[in-house]
Amino acid sequence: MIRLHDVSLTRRVQDDRSLDLKRTMLDVLRGRYRPPQRKSVLRAVSLTIEAGERLGIIGRNGAGKSTLLKVIAGIIPPSAGTVEVKGVVAPLIELGAGFDPDLSVIDNIVLYGVLLGFDYHAMQARVGPILEFAQLGEFAHALVKTLSSGMWARLGFAVASDLEPDVLLLDEVFAVGDEEFRRRSRERIERLWNRGTTSIVVSHDLPFIVETCTRAICLAGGRVAFMGDPRPAARFYIDTLDA
Amino acid sequence: MTLARRHGIPRFRPQARVLGGEVNVELQRFAQRRYQRGVRVTLVPKNERMKAQKEPLERCVSSGDLGAPDRRARLRKSLRGGELAFDLRHKNGGIGIQGIRDIRNDGRSLARLNLGIDLADELVTANKLAVIFRHGQGLGVTGGRSFRRPRSCLRRHIRRHETTSVPVVIDRILGAERGRVTGLVRVLATRNVRVRYRGSSLGILWSVSNPLLMTVVYAVVFGHTFSAYYGGSKLRYVAALFVGLATMNFFSTSTFQALHAVVANGILLNKMRVPSIVFPVSTVLANAFQLLFGTLPVFLLIALVVGHDPLWMPFIVVPLLALVCLSMGVSLAVSAIYVFYRDIPYLYELAYFALFVATPVFYPLEIIEPRYRPFIEYNPLSLIVEQLRAVAVLGTAPSLLASTLAAASGLIVLVLGIVIFRRASAAFMDYL
Numbered sequence: 001m002i003r004l005h006d007v008s009l010t011r012r013v014q015d016d017r018s019l020d021l022k023r024t025m026l027d028v029l030r031g032r033y034r035p036p037q038r039k040s041v042l043r044a045v046s047l048t049i050e051a052g053e054r055l056g057i058i059g060r061n062g063a064g065k066s067t068l069l070k071v072i073a074g075i076i077p078p079s080a081g082t083v084e085v086k087g088v089v090a091p092l093i094e095l096g097a098g099f100d101p102d103l104s105v106i107d108n109i110v111l112y113g114v115l116l117g118f119d120y121h122a123m124q125a126r127v128g129p130i131l132e133f134a135q136l137g138e139f140a141h142a143l144v145k146t147l148s149s150g151m152w153a154r155l156g157f158a159v160a161s162d163l164e165p166d167v168l169l170l171d172e173v174f175a176v177g178d179e180e181f182r183r184r185s186r187e188r189i190e191r192l193w194n195r196g197t198t199s200i201v202v203s204h205d206l207p208f209i210v211e212t213c214t215r216a217i218c219l220a221g222g223r224v225a226f227m228g229d230p231r232p233a234a235r236f237y238i239d240t241l242d243a
Numbered sequence: 244m245t246l247a248r249r250h251g252i253p254r255f256r257p258q259a260r261v262l263g264g265e266v267n268v269e270l271q272r273f274a275q276r277r278y279q280r281g282v283r284v285t286l287v288p289k290n291e292r293m294k295a296q297k298e299p300l301e302r303c304v305s306s307g308d309l310g311a312p313d314r315r316a317r318l319r320k321s322l323r324g325g326e327l328a329f330d331l332r333h334k335n336g337g338i339g340i341q342g343i344r345d346i347r348n349d350g351r352s353l354a355r356l357n358l359g360i361d362l363a364d365e366l367v368t369a370n371k372l373a374v375i376f377r378h379g380q381g382l383g384v385t386g387g388r389s390f391r392r393p394r395s396c397l398r399r400h401i402r403r404h405e406t407t408s409v410p411v412v413i414d415r416i417l418g419a420e421r422g423r424v425t426g427l428v429r430v431l432a433t434r435n436v437r438v439r440y441r442g443s444s445l446g447i448l449w450s451v452s453n454p455l456l457m458t459v460v461y462a463v464v465f466g467h468t469f470s471a472y473y474g475g476s477k478l479r480y481v482a483a484l485f486v487g488l489a490t491m492n493f494f495s496t497s498t499f500q501a502l503h504a505v506v507a508n509g510i511l512l513n514k515m516r517v518p519s520i521v522f523p524v525s526t527v528l529a530n531a532f533q534l535l536f537g538t539l540p541v542f543l544l545i546a547l548v549v550g551h552d553p554l555w556m557p558f559i560v561v562p563l564l565a566l567v568c569l570s571m572g573v574s575l576a577v578s579a580i581y582v583f584y585r586d587i588p589y590l591y592e593l594a595y596f597a598l599f600v601a602t603p604v605f606y607p608l609e610i611i612e613p614r615y616r617p618f619i620e621y622n623p624l625s626l627i628v629e630q631l632r633a634v635a636v637l638g639t640a641p642s643l644l645a646s647t648l649a650a651a652s653g654l655i656v657l658v659l660g661i662v663i664f665r666r667a668s669a670a671f672m673d674y675l
Contacts, residue, residue, distance in 0.1 A: 012674065019585045021583075100438065102438045107434070111430050
């Protein structure tokens with residue numbers, strides 16, 4: 001179960017001036033120092049997702065969809081409000097971000113798994129099945145930088161989905177790999193769904209959201225603009241696009 | 244064989260300790276299934292009966308038989324949100340609660356069951372939820388996953404509720420993520436070492452090549468003048484040079500590499516939930532690995548060839564550990580500050596050069612004017628260098644005072660570094 005209560009997030013507006021110690025000190029001395037500006041990314045998002053639900057998140061670019069996932073995954077702490085997530089979370093966000101191109105495939109499986117939060121020894125035992133699912137057995141000792149981008153993504157998906165998560169966060173991950181791998185990754189995720197895994201899906205693929213999710217929210221400007229069944233949510237989103 | 248170990252989860256250890264007062268808070272982690280982690284909290288009066296009360300709790304957890312009532316304890320359980328949370332109340336006044344996975348919910352269930360603990364407050368500290376229990380005169384605090392700052396949380400709570408008379412001091416809870424941090428550091432440090440030596444047949448010898456080369460240069464320039472201070476022995480001067488340069492090389496390499504560690508992994512930190520401290524720590528440890536297998540053997544060689552008595556060699560452990568602690572502390576501090584101020588590398592470079600010259604690496608301490616000598620003599624790196632030389636080059640007993648000072652300064656810097664890093668890391672994500 002996931003519960004967000006009045007979650008707000010402000011982020012510092014990137015400006016290079018305040019990143020300079022010398023300049024900051026000079027500004028303070030001259031009395032010209034101003035604290036960096038902040039902009040709101042999420043505004044008072046309250047959300048309860050029950051176990052086994054599949055929630056779709058839709059919205060325009062920059063509406064805060066991926067940021068919301070990151071807050072739920074615990075990557076970015078919220079500025080205000082509380083986030084409660086129960087169970088093991090598998091964030092399938094930007095797969096393969098933790099790979100080191102200069103290490104072998106096997107070493108990377110362990111590295112990525114440990115970065116995702118697994119135990120070192122448990123990870124070593126999982127190397128075989130992961131290689132098998134990613135169909136990269138013959139590349140086990142190759143450096144990851146020699147893999148194609150499709151293989152890279154396959155490996156990322158194979159590691160991240162290998163755990164048996166209670167909560168699955170999906171951010172446009174079905175667009176990876178070739179047709180055959182996409183089919184198998186769908187199968188794997190559907191198996192998790194059948195087991196009652198809670199999921200949050202971020203996608204621009206509206207038919208996919210309508211087809212798979214039990215509920216959907218539409219984000220606009222960091223706020224929950226619509227919450228309800230996927231079909232009306234998609235309708236709402238399309239209407240806002242036209243307006 | 245503990246339950247945790249069997250399931251490949253880091254062993255659990257007590258994570259909080261009470262320094263004084265009436266309540267004993269113990270946070271432990273245990274494993275139920277492979278990926279399920281639990282937090283157990285016991286609140287018991289700190290007195291003689293403590294031991295007797297802990298026992299049924301323990302049994303309860305390890306047997307997995309959550310419902311079986313114990314003779315000494317009355318057990319109740321409640322299902323809240325599909326999770327089992329239950330408490331134990333002892334006849335002699337102690338209260339224990341425990342639950343699976345997420346203690347926050349236990350707090351709630353407990354409050355709902357109204358079993359004598361009033362759930363005093365829920366607080367958000369460092370953006371994590373914390374639950375504070377009030378029980379009689381005592382206060383207990385607990386938090387969910389990766390909850391880090393019970394003490395400040397408690398302080399804030401006390402301020403808010405004006406219950407300053409409650410005599411509880413809770414030692415820092417090192418966060419429920421300790422096991423995870425060690426695993427991460429291990430993987431990352433191995434990676435650092437492995438990537439660095441890929442494709443180089445000389446392997447670890449590269450780590451001594453820099454100080455060796457610099458030794459040659461300094462020996463050519465200063466050997467003629469300064470060997471007089473080493474009993475006229477050029478060999479001894481060269482050995483002392485190498486020890487000094489290798490020490491400085493370790494310090495500079497690890498701190499300069501660690502300086503960039505957090506910022507360089509900024510993209511990663513934006514995509515995965517990884518405690519940022521693992522990056523500087525693993526960088527320094529990778530360098531420590533080279534110190535151990537690259538530089539230390541050379542020190543041993545020097546002790547055998549140049550020193551009087553190689554039997555003093557075991558004492559080399561003290562200055563070496565002090566060196567690693569010192570470098571770790573400085574690394575943590577600079578890597579944290581670098582996140583906020585990107586011009587730090589220039590300033591740090593300047594500071595390091597000053598430190599290098601202010602350490603008797605290539606000159607003997609005797610040439611310094613006596614009134615300035617203490618400044619040179621008692622900088623932490625000088626203490627370390629001089630102790631290493633005493634043991635390896637001279638083959639004499641290390642000075643007790645200097646060794647103590649070296650170890651103490653290393654530890655102080657390490658603690659300062661950890662404090663700075665922890666304080667700063669809350670705001671990291673805004674700058675990465």
